Amino acid sequence: MSDPTTLTDPRRERLGALARRAAIRLGGGLLVLWAVATLTFFALRLMPGDPVLAILGGTTGNPTPEAIEATRREYGLDKPLPVQYVLYLGRLVQGDLGQSYSQHQPVTRVLAEQAGATLELTFAALVLAWLLVLLLTVVTAGRGRLIGGLASLAETLSAALPHFWLGVVLLAVFAFGLRWFPPAGSDSLASLVLPAFSLAIPLAGFIAQVTRESLELTLDQPFILSARSRGLSDLAVRFRHALRHALLPGVSLSGWAIGALISGAVVCEVIFSRKGVGRQLYQAVQLQDLPLVIGITLVVAAAYVLANILVDLLYQWIDPRQQEASA
Amino acid sequence: MSDLILEHSQAPLRRQRRLQWPPLGASLAILFLLALLLAALAPGLFTRIDPLAIVPREAFQAPSWTHWLGTDQSGRDIFARIVHGARQSLLIGVAATLLSMTIAVSLGLLGGLGGARVDRGVGWLLEVLFAFPSLVLALLFVAVFGSGVGPLIIATGLGGAPGYARMVRGQVLAVRNSGYIEAARALGHPTARIVLRQLLPNAMRPLVVTLTMGVGQAIVWASALSFLGLGARPPAPEWGTMLSMGRDFIASAWWLTFFPGLFIVLTTLATTAAGRYLQHRLEGRLP
Secondary structure, three states: OOOOOOOOOHHHHHHHHHHHHHHHHHHHHHHHHHHHHHHHHHHHHOOOOOHHHHHOOHHHOOOOHHHHHHHHHHOOOOOOHHHHHHHHHHHHHOOOOOEOOOOOOEHHHHHHHHHHHHHHHHHHHHHHHHHHHHHHHHHHOOOOHHHHHHHHHHHHHHHHOOHHHHHHHHHHHHHHHOOOOOOOOOOOOHHHHHHHHHHHHHHHHHHHHHHHHHHHHHHOOHHHHHHHHOOOOHHHHHHHHHHHHHHHHHHHHHHHHHHHHHHHHHHHHHHOOOOOHHHHHHHHHHOOOHHHHHHHHHHHHHHHHHHHHHHHHHHHHHOHHHHHHHO | OHHHHHHHHHOOOOOOOOOOOOOHHHHHHHHHHHHHHHHHHOHHHOOOOOOOOOOHHHOOOOOOOOOOOOEOOOOOEHHHHHHHHHHHHHHHHHHHHHHHHHHHHHHHHHHHHOHHHHHHHHHHHHHHHHOOOHHHHHHHHHHHHOOOHHHHHHHHHHHHHHHHHHHHHHHHHHHHOOHHHHHHHHOOOOHHHHHHHHHHHHHHHHHHHHHHHHHHHHHHHHHHHHHOOOOOOOOOOOHHHHHHHHHHHOOOOOHHHHHHHHHHHHHHHHHHHHHHHHHHHHHOOOO
């Protein structure tokens, strides 16, 4: 807490507190990532099957004993587990995620090639979801039972739609039936539309449910009445005054939503044969490509932790009261 | 009126004896869930067609009077497969939710009752588990233990556990300091009894709703894994697996994927509606 007698710029002080909080959260995030790395490393060492055989082409490879021995040494798999773990952490700190068994190139390069497409997809889906939420809730909240009921029915319905089914249905209708969008690929903007919608619609349903509830509570507040009595138009009241107060639950849900989006991205990338980290993870699991599985998991976890920190800071920024409570 | 409701919602567990017919949406939801349960127990009541019978002549038939929801690439009846798949899907959903809950309650109790240091540890563990998106956690699990129904249940259960654990922990912390716990302590009840008879039932009460909705969510997640080919093996009539198999034919035969998915959606909707109704009944709150 600041001393009320000192004269400092409140805006600057607020930024300072925000930065402090960001630093604390980042430190915690690093600890979490270390735990994720450790957990993933040991979990995947429990995996049945010899990783050497996976490197040398799976069960059909039928390599010679010499080749097996050479590969074991090449990937450092002959050393005891704790030594492997320490080596692994050491390389991790240097940003080296190892070699992918199945693609015979550094995991970081695979990630660099694929991450853009996934970021594009999840970002597009998040923006689209919020657009749908704003359209649906700000316009319909507190407009009587019928409209509210219909809108909340639409929200419940869309929240219940699983990504994979929605994706397949959209594919059948808009790609194969109407031929509006390409059924697969990740090169054009048109190919982004269907995957983004199949990720965004269920998410919008979830966020809209909580936003509607808080918006309806907000619209009953006295400051809304005072804004109306000053002669502001209904839409201005809703967008300029009520929205900021009603956004908080939805924003905090967005942190969770990023996890859901990443999970959904795996499915959508598989359905639409899109380039991306999700489909890569799926293939790596099937091919027992340990370094790639670990690498993708770590990057996904890092993205998720970072996104949650950002959401936390955004939360503070929207509602300064939160900051005073936690400082 | 609102004071009355508030008082009721904060009172310890008390049973309502008044029976009331639920509203239309909830009635439909409960009816659907009952039908699903019946299909899981006795699929023969709904269809006499063998879900595994291969009739190559009748492959890819559109929905008709003989095959209500059409047939798949091997001429198997889709309605029969969906009916027979109900058991598998419900089993996976319920078992996974129970597993999630068991982990969540253990962690939540540990965190809520174990003192500040343990609580911080549990909070940290949850944060670590939260850093894995649920499908990634489930994929990792399947990568380690292989695919199949058993791993599918455990993977889905593990994926959902952190979310529930956070809720249980919050509830335990909220309930721990209430008057009736203090009263029970003052009466000299042993801790185990207080935990089992007072703390747990009251902390779990809001979670009954989450649990109901959780079954629907678990079915969706398990279907997603099956859809990715990591769950039940193909000839088995499991909804996610059926969807996954039909994906190769969506350009020509939409019913292969549409109907199994529709049943997944209907199940989620029904559990959500039933959960909201339960919430309304238990908390005396309007949905």
